[in-house]
Amino acid sequence: xxxxxxxxxxxxxxxxxxxxxxxxxxxxxxxxxxxxxxxxxxxxxxxxxxxxxxxxxxxxxxxxxxxxxxxxxxxxxxxxxxxxxxxxxxxxxxxxxxxxxxxxxxxxxxxxxxxxxxxxxxxxxxxxxxxxxxxxxxxxxxxxxxxxxxxxxxxxxxxxxxxxxxxxxxxxxxxxxxxxxxxxxxxxxxxx
Amino acid sequence: xxxxxxxxxxxxxxxxxxxxxxxxxxxxxxxxxxxxxxxxxxxxxxxxxxxxxxxxxxxxxxxxxxxxxxxxxxxxxxxxxxxxxxxxxxxxxxxxxxxxxxxxxxxxxxxxxxxxxxxxxxxxxxxxxxxxxxxxxxxxxxxxxxxxxxxxxxxxxxxxxxxxxxxxxxxxxxxxxxxxxxxxxxxxxxxxxxxxxxxxxxxxxxxxxxxxxxxxxxxxxxxxxxxxxxxxxxxxxxxxxxxxxxxxxxxxxxxxxxxxxxxxxxxxxxxxxxxxxxxxxxxxxxxxxxxxxxxxxxxxxxxxxxxxxxxxxxxxxxxxxxxxxxxxxxxxxxxxxxxx
Numbered sequence: 123x124x125x126x127x128x129x130x131x132x133x134x135x136x137x138x139x140x141x142x143x144x145x146x147x148x149x150x151x152x153x154x155x156x157x158x159x160x161x162x163x164x165x166x167x168x169x170x171x172x173x174x175x176x177x178x179x180x181x182x183x184x185x186x187x188x189x190x191x192x193x194x195x196x197x198x199x200x201x202x203x204x205x206x207x208x209x210x211x212x213x214x215x216x217x218x219x220x221x222x223x224x225x226x227x228x229x230x231x232x233x234x235x236x237x238x239x240x241x242x243x244x245x246x247x248x249x250x251x252x253x254x255x256x257x258x259x260x261x262x263x264x265x266x267x268x269x270x271x272x273x274x275x276x277x278x279x280x281x282x283x284x285x286x287x288x289x290x291x292x293x294x295x296x297x298x299x300x301x302x303x304x305x306x307x308x309x310x311x312x313x314x
Numbered sequence: 315x316x317x318x319x320x321x322x323x324x325x326x327x328x329x330x331x332x333x334x335x336x337x338x339x340x341x342x343x344x345x346x347x348x349x350x351x352x353x354x355x356x357x358x359x360x361x362x363x364x365x366x367x368x369x370x371x372x373x374x375x376x377x378x379x380x381x382x383x384x385x386x387x388x389x390x391x392x393x394x395x396x397x398x399x400x401x402x403x404x405x406x407x408x409x410x411x412x413x414x415x416x417x418x419x420x421x422x423x424x425x426x427x428x429x430x431x432x433x434x435x436x437x438x439x440x441x442x443x444x445x446x447x448x449x450x451x452x453x454x455x456x457x458x459x460x461x462x463x464x465x466x467x468x469x470x471x472x473x474x475x476x477x478x479x480x481x482x483x484x485x486x487x488x489x490x491x492x493x494x495x496x497x498x499x500x501x502x503x504x505x506x507x508x509x510x511x512x513x514x515x516x517x518x519x520x521x522x523x524x525x526x527x528x529x530x531x532x533x534x535x536x537x538x539x540x541x542x543x544x545x546x547x548x549x550x551x552x553x554x555x556x557x558x559x560x561x562x563x564x565x566x567x568x569x570x571x572x573x574x575x576x577x578x579x580x581x582x583x584x585x586x587x588x589x590x591x592x593x594x595x596x597x598x599x600x601x602x603x604x605x606x607x608x609x610x611x612x613x614x615x616x617x618x619x620x621x622x623x624x625x626x627x628x629x630x631x632x633x634x635x636x637x638x639x640x641x642x643x644x645x646x647x648x649x650x651x652x653x654x
Contacts, residue, residue: 258432
């Protein structure tokens with residue numbers, strides 16, 4: 123009687139732990155997915171913002187039509203890479219758009235008159251904010267991946283995961299730059 | 315290791331403490347109600363000793379009208395606190411709300427952008443309301459009872475005197491308060507506690523100016539109790555707030571660093587705010603004193619003005635600082651503060 127009750131209670135605790143861990147990991151997975159989509163939302167937003175920005179800027183400073191074309195081309199590259207599942211290609215294309223953004227900012231820096239112009243200040247603020255939003259979305263995504271991996275791999279929880287691999291075990295890559303890209307960025311200095 | 319686990323824990327702690335504050339608030343109202351009932355019935359039954367009247371009230375032999383009224387008032391003020399939290403927290407200031415459509419200048423647009431960026435970084439589901447307070451002193455606070463009802467308010471002085479990075483650090487600090495749900499606890503503690511004091515003030519003045527036959531001994535004793543409460547409650551209030559909030563500011567500072575991955579902007583913002591308060595001590599203390607209901611916001615501010623020697627906002631509370639001092643906060647951020 124006493125041992126039966128004890129075994130029952132132990133099973134109840136173990137069962138409760140499994141259910142709790144399962145639900146917890148499911149919630150974490152969904153927050154990873156949500157954060158992943160947040161990056162897409164911000165990339166999409168950036169494209170739209172830059173498109174309209176460059177349209178305005180080119181009237182101001184004879185900024186070549188090619189810049190806009192470049193952005194559109196890179197955007198298409200990124201889209202194609204995304205549909206074909208080529209994450210590295212997509213990241214490379216998106217990073218090139220970031221470079222164009224910083225170039226526009228450099229153009230601003232070179233012309234003091236332009237810098238003082240209210241419209242240009244607004245554009246500059248818009249670019250900074252857009253890039254920040256994208257960076258923060260990536261940061262939030264990486265943080266949630268960290269949380270997911272740490273939970274998934276920790277002891278006891280890993281046993282629950284191994285019981286239901288199809289629903290709990292995913293491999294989310296961290297958002298990062300490729301090795302070559304890192305080497306290239308490290309050497310980069312501003313040439314004026 | 316991130317502080318992910320820590321802020322989830324602080325949400326739980328804050329929830330528990332909020333319930334405690336609301337419970338305590340009801341208890342205090344109940345006690346005040348009983349006190350008033352005893353006061354009233356001691357007028358009716360002049361010969362009966364106070365303890366007997368009290369006993370009769372507890373066993374419902376005498377109907378506790380005032381107690382019921384007080385409980386009603388308590389429920390009503392809780393409702394008011396929930397329904398008008400943002401308006402109450404901004405009470406006495408001149409303010410306006412900022413939205414992307416109504417931003418009047420590039421600076422205001424920038425402020426809104428910064429908060430939008432940090433909302434993404436903090437993973438908040440709702441965009442908090444953004445208010446500008448028309449004041450020269452540099453300060454900011456966050457409030458609300460949930461993520462959905464959350465708001466941040468900053469003074470125009472803060473917006474103008476900090477650069478983008480520093481402003482970002484301060485807003486990250488405020489959004490951390492929202493993420494940790496500190497806002498709910500401070501809202502309850504500041505508003506409910508201040509409402510009690512307002513009610514007591516009412517009783518207090520009623521007693522001074524409305525005494526009819528003040529020779530009565532038991533009534534004098536009760537008057538004494540009310541007078542005592544009038545001065546004791548603000549102290550209890552402050553002690554309560556101190557108990558609730560020892561580590562809160564450090565946690566929010568840490569949250570700011572976690573979101574920005576950089577401790578420099580917050581440190582330089584804190585230094586600027588501190589120096590600015592020290593330099594304009596006279597003008598600011600005039601400004602703070604002339605803003606009504608400043609003690610409602612005191613607990614929520616990022617910087618406690620009393621630290622810069624600005625006093626007189628509420629005489630009792632000035633004896634205690636609700637925030638860790640600037641030196642300790644900078645030390646926690648990894649900077650050393652040099653007094654020259």
